[in-house]
Amino acid sequence: MKKLSILSFCLLISIKLLAQEIDLIDLSHNISLENIKKDVYELASEKMEGRETGEKGQKLAAEYIYKQFKNAGLLSYQKRTDSLSYFQEFSVFKEQVPQVSLSVNGNKLKPFDDFFLLGVKDLKKENIELVFLGLAPDSVYQNQDFSNRAVLFLTSNLFAGPSKAMDIMKETKTSIVFYCNPENPHQMPAIVNRQKRLYNRRQLLDPKLFPFKNPYDSLTHKKFYHNVERMISTYQGPISEKATAKILELKPKDLKKHLNGKLAKSQEKQDVKIDLEFRNIYKSKPTENVIASIPGTDLKDEYIVLSAHYDHIGKRGNKIFYGANDNASGTAALMEIARSIQNAVNQGLKLKRSILFVAFTGEEKGLLGSKYFVESNTFPHQKIKANLNIDMLGRMDELHDTTNFVYLLGANDLNPKLKLITDSLNQLYPKLELDYSYDTKDNFLYAASDQASFVKRNIPAIFYFNGLHNDYHKTSDTPEKMDFEAIKKVSSLILLTAIELANQE
Known part of the structure; x- marks a missing residue:
């Protein structure tokens, strides 16, 4: 014994x-x-x-x-x-598909067709300057302060867009990022449909009584989730090649030239302002x-x-x-x-x-x-x-x-x-x-x-x-x-x- x-x-x-x-x-x-x-x-x-x-x-x-x-x-x-x-x-x-309104220089875009946006908090901003970064090499946005501006960049793969968007947000302090793939118009509908399905699965407590915040905020898991508080105040998503071409006053085929550096900066429209409203819907x-x-x-x-x-x-x-x-x-x-x-x-x-x-x-x-x-x-x-x-x-x-x-x-x-x-x-x-x-x-x-x-x-x-x-x-x-x-x-x-x-x- x-x-x-x-x-x-x-x-x-x-x-x-x-x-x-x-x-x-x-x-x-x-x-x-x-x-x-x-x-x-x-x-x-x-x-x-x-x-x-x-x-x-x-x-x-x-x-x-x-x-x-x-x-x-x-x-x-x-x-x-x-x-x-x-x-x-x-x-x-239960989260429903949010209501999103986006106007560019007074022209209203159609949500889920022209663009799609992910966010957590409700937002309403007007007359925000939109900065176009092209393919957004690091050297273009490093040491830049875009805290009061929105950003649009190009990518050859929309599924890689969120990662790049987070890098830009972290570096420039912007809270609104759009990304466009002018080579493959079929990627955007796939992303939109997948996200709509995900919205139908998410559930949370009453947002008014229990506002979203880092669920691990008093645990040592902070080191894994230290970006959560910043992330819940950001908005990012894909935008179609047609809408992007319209915003920049370019032909859709000219957007592709950006992917190989053949379009001069002077050919882009420089003064672009947007109005954005994002509102969460719950059941x-x-x-x-x-x-x-x-x-x-x-x-x-x-x-x-x-x-x-x-x-x-x-x-x-x-x-x-x-x-x-x-x-x-x-x-x-x-x-x-x-x-x-x-x-x-x-x-x-x-x-x-x-x-x-x-x-x-x-x-x-x-x-x-x-x-x-x-x-x-x-x-x-x-x-x-x-x-x-x-x-x-x-x-x-x-x-x-x-x-x-x-x-x-x-x-x-x-x-x-x-x-x-x-x-x-x-x-x-x-x-x-x-x-x-x-x-x-x-x-x-x-x-x-x-x-x-x-x-x-x-x-x-x-x-x-x-x-x-x-x-x-x-x-x-x-x-x-x-x-x-x-x-x-x-x-x-x-x-x-x-x-x-x-x-x-």
């Missing part, structure tokens, strides 16, 4: 005393594999249609989760038992987080939050993205942990702090459910003592040859004691391989699930995760590929950790 560390021994004594006659190690052993399996198969079933946020399948999943919480005896987060009080309702806003859609609670005693107004997102990416035509691993697995673990702790409370377990069980929607759309929960101050930030977030359990990645492991992210960050507690409890049960190789603040995964919304507000969090695999975000992410015993073991560790955190002094 391995010797227990002093901290492990103290935790074991703590668990025994707080449980009174409840053996929590035994309770964690008895987490139901059958319940987890049943829940995964239900959430990843055909009738759930991939659980896309705001759609029919997501609503069915929310109803299912609520019933599991209520049937287990948990109260709503409002500490009631009426059905509506378990749902935290809010709206997501709102209701959705809901599902939240249940087990009230504490002495410190009942402090909270340990256990979470998992239950949404996935829905369906494309007749193809359903079942999302068994992502994240029916984590949601099933969340529900079974809730059942087990509530059962222990019914048998006499005392919890000092309250425990919240939150099934988030909108994670796949940009952590929208957790962002709403945290930023709407549903519970005061200072009252949330920790978040344990579960996402994608029961599979293994290419770095492991067994599912008897779990990645933990965040345990070393805002509260290093989380790692000590986790390591010590794991020695008692379930003795998993705890993999901290991703547990660095600059790892992109640290901001890739709902714990990021808590970390942003300096709330300590652990992200439990089994890694990526070839079925990620594919229709092949199905229940029969899951290792339910592995989900049970991680659930056992989370259960013990939640109770320990709820009862810490």
Whole structure:
């Protein structure tokens, strides 16, 4: 028998005393594999249609989760038992194709035919000087200040235009850039049609209440996203060769001469002014987080939050993205942990702090459910003592040859004691391989699930995760590929950790 560390021994004594006659190690052993399996198969079933946020399948999943919480005896987060009080309702806003107006020297261009523009914020500017850079070699715009002007350049490949546009914006401080390919008029319709499809997939919270900004602004991921604040105030897109020729008062064939340097600068029209208006259009859609609670005693107004997102990416035509691993697995673990702790409370377990069980929607759309929960101050930030977030359990990645492991992210960050507690409890049960190789603040995964919304507000969090695999975000992410015993073991560790955190002094 391995010797227990002093901290492990103290935790074991703590668990025994707080449980009174409840053996929590035994309770964690008895987490139901059958319940987890049943829940995964239900959430990843055909009738759930991939659980896309705001759609029919997501609503069915929310109803299912609520019933599991209520049937287990948990109260709503409002500490009631009426059905509506378990749902935290809010709206997501689906981006529509924006309304854009562009006039050049008083002549109005036709959006999506003559030009197309990408942007984030609404904008209205008049009488802006348009600077033509030709092929825009670096020497033409370096050390130039175009902060109050717009830019137009030529390229032999429109798909390379955005990268060049960003270079020009960075160097010259301009916020409006157009690019034209006079050699291939077929590229622009392809770009426009692709972008229109993308607009129909994007969702966000109410832009008036939650203005767009860098979602990682309080994480160390700044170094990856340091340009986001500047980017959201910029506008760039393709413009047709016919419109460009009209602007410069050239024949379309003469534009091609610029690509080989055969057109003199003096042949271009020099005084070009534009009026530009860009306005975002949104269509709102209701959705809901599902939240249940087990009230504490002495410190009942402090909270340990256990979470998992239950949404996935829905369906494309007749193809359903079942999302068994992502994240029916984590949601099933969340529900079974809730059942087990509530059962222990019914048998006499005392919890000092309250425990919240939150099934988030909108994670796949940009952590929208957790962002709403945290930023709407549903519970005061200072009252949330920790978040344990579960996402994608029961599979293994290419770095492991067994599912008897779990990645933990965040345990070393805002509260290093989380790692000590986790390591010590794991020695008692379930003795998993705890993999901290991703547990660095600059790892992109640290901001890739709902714990990021808590970390942003300096709330300590652990992200439990089994890694990526070839079925990620594919229709092949199905229940029969899951290792339910592995989900049970991680659930056992989370259960013990939640109770320990709820009862810490």
